[in-house]
Amino acid sequence: MTSAPRVGVLALQGGVAEHASMLRELGAEPVLVKTAEQLTGLDAIVLPGGESSTMDRLLRLFGLRDPLRDAVLGGLPTLGTCAGLILLASGIEDPAPGQQSLEVLDVTVARNAFGPQTASEEVTLAWGGGGDVVRAAFIRAPAVTRTGEGVEVLARHRGEVVAVASGAVVGISFHPELTGETAVHRHLLSLVAARRGLPA
Numbered sequence: 001m002t003s004a005p006r007v008g009v010l011a012l013q014g015g016v017a018e019h020a021s022m023l024r025e026l027g028a029e030p031v032l033v034k035t036a037e038q039l040t041g042l043d044a045i046v047l048p049g050g051e052s053s054t055m056d057r058l059l060r061l062f063g064l065r066d067p068l069r070d071a072v073l074g075g076l077p078t079l080g081t082c083a084g085l086i087l088l089a090s091g092i093e094d095p096a097p098g099q100q101s102l103e104v105l106d107v108t109v110a111r112n113a114f115g116p117q118t119a120s121e122e123v124t125l126a127w128g129g130g131g132d133v134v135r136a137a138f139i140r141a142p143a144v145t146r147t148g149e150g151v152e153v154l155a156r157h158r159g160e161v162v163a164v165a166s167g168a169v170v171g172i173s174f175h176p177e178l179t180g181e182t183a184v185h186r187h188l189l190s191l192v193a194a195r196r197g198l199p200a
């Protein structure tokens with residue numbers, strides 16, 4: 001029997017607990033990541049929602065930005081949700097003053113593209129090309145306004161791109177962890193299985 005995949009959840013700020021409990025529910029071992037050392041031995045990582053400019057500042061303050069960037073570029077299966085997608089993006093249309101990103105996913109994002117907190121909504125979206133749907137919560141969500149070469153579009157909402165994948169990196173604008181939607185986390189775990197050479 002293989003061991004449970006160890007999946008990091010970046011735990012500097014934002015919706016950490018919901019991702020950790022969903023990963024546990026799916027048989028993975030969540031690892032809260034606050035230091036570069038805690039990146040060692042992970043099978044995958046989740047960058048949660050929250051406030052991307054705050055997470056960016058904390059990543060740099062705690063010396064985590066470059067090690068995390070190296071891990072993602074090295075092929076670590078990665079899921080960024082909402083602010084996490086903004087962190088992954090190579091470009092931000094409307095960054096907060098001084099805001100940077102990891103530049104590991106060749107997309108440009110526009111922050112808060114679906115309106116303010118009060119415009120939050122829960123919707124069902126088509127996911128991938130195979131007839132699957134996901135239940136998604138949008139909270140001050142970004143939209144993807146440009147996709148680079150090799151970036152696959154997995155979902156759209158109101159005509160805007162809200163889920164993308166490139167290699168082992170998946171970025172989504174919405175929050176599946178708040179609706180009990182497991183499909184996106186299962187997708188991340190299937191990337192781990194593929195990397196380990198096991199059937200998903």
Ligand SMILES: NC(=O)CC[C@H](N)C(=O)O
Pocket residue numbers: 048049050051052053081082083084086111112139140141142
């Ligand atoms: N729910 C979220 O993660 C919101 C993201 C937020 N608008 C940001 O720019 O970081």
